Amino acid sequence: MHRYKILIADDHAMVRDGVKNLVRQSKEYVVIGEASNGRQAIEQFETLAPDLLILDISMPELNGMEVAREVLNKNPLANIIILSMYDDEEYVSRCLEIGVKGYVVKNESGSELEYAIRSVLQGKNYFSRQAQDVIFKKYSHAVTKKKQREELIRLTPREVEIIRLIAEGLTSQQMADKLFISPRTVETHRANLMKKVGVKNAIELVKKVQQLELI
Template sequence: MAAKTIMLVDDHKIIRDGLKLYFEDSEEYDVAAEAENGKQALEILESKDFDLVITDISMPEMDGITFTQNLRQAKPEQKIMALTMMGENQHIKHMLSAGVNGYILKNSNRSEIFKAIETILNGENYYSGEVTKIIMDSMSGKKKPTQRLTLETPLTNREKEVLKLIVKEHSNQEIADALFISVRTVDAHKRNLLEKTGCKNIAGLVVYALEHDIT
């Protein structure tokens, strides 16, 4: 089986070199390209495809948020993972809204990075426990807005249950097991959630859930 190709986008060469060391002995993954910023990465991506793009947020010329937004528009199916030192809630929410499939911090160890990559390439989203805690802590101290968006078709209790488990990073199978339903039914609930909320992807659902206290 051919190795999955990865593109690294980070303005610090020492970080890119360190990450490449993680993959040196791996037969599953191949770092096929590097870029110093979002602009350079988009230029490379115009003519090449990669199974996964790993990007930082703070970069010159084009930051990771703008890069992710542009890449998601150009290649809607592209798998994107944020790997950054920025653990502030605002950065996490901006990247989730931009469309990343995962968000982990640079202090994560090799095993968690590989777990995140594997999860994302298998079609699920991955947010490290530390990132999830940051979001949850932020929401626990957030005042509820006086006005909320009222959906024309409100979410059912079951849809809310599914959404809560999505926020907790449960896979489709784990959601199915927890709620005693089939994986196919979980997929149907996810489609309904996307349609009702107007979100474009699962990351958007996470942001929606946090903003509406569905946790």
């Protein structure tokens, strides 16, 4: 019977023991190593080649995110679950960006870690309920901000066309020919757009519109 090899990295022996006891409840898994600091975690990962690394964020020498980044740079397909006491947006978002497959907050039930281990070893991602709440709140906040920007600055279809042509580097005459309007009308649109968006020139206009994701 194939057994998945698991490496545990946490600077607290009690936490490592708790994770080991949880993992040993299943015959599918075997703990092949433990690390108490970040540097040791990287060395053991390279030596033992585990199927899964369960990794704490706060550790001596190198923190969990530094370890995850270094491991994933060398092994892009590595399976890493972050087991952390932190559930704020900064930590969860940074771990997502690094490419970890799972994130579980330490004050959650052991079943969350069980689900995470099973899911990640099946090739899926798993973020526990508290981590999902953080991700959802961030996404919801971003959507709300985007809607507020769109309500504050509404562009007409013609204005969108003008901005895109400005971004392509066309002159007012070239835009006029392409849109079958007069150069004076193009200039009027350009002036109105700069006033609406709150910029002083065409370069700033294109940049600001892109930043605000208005087109």
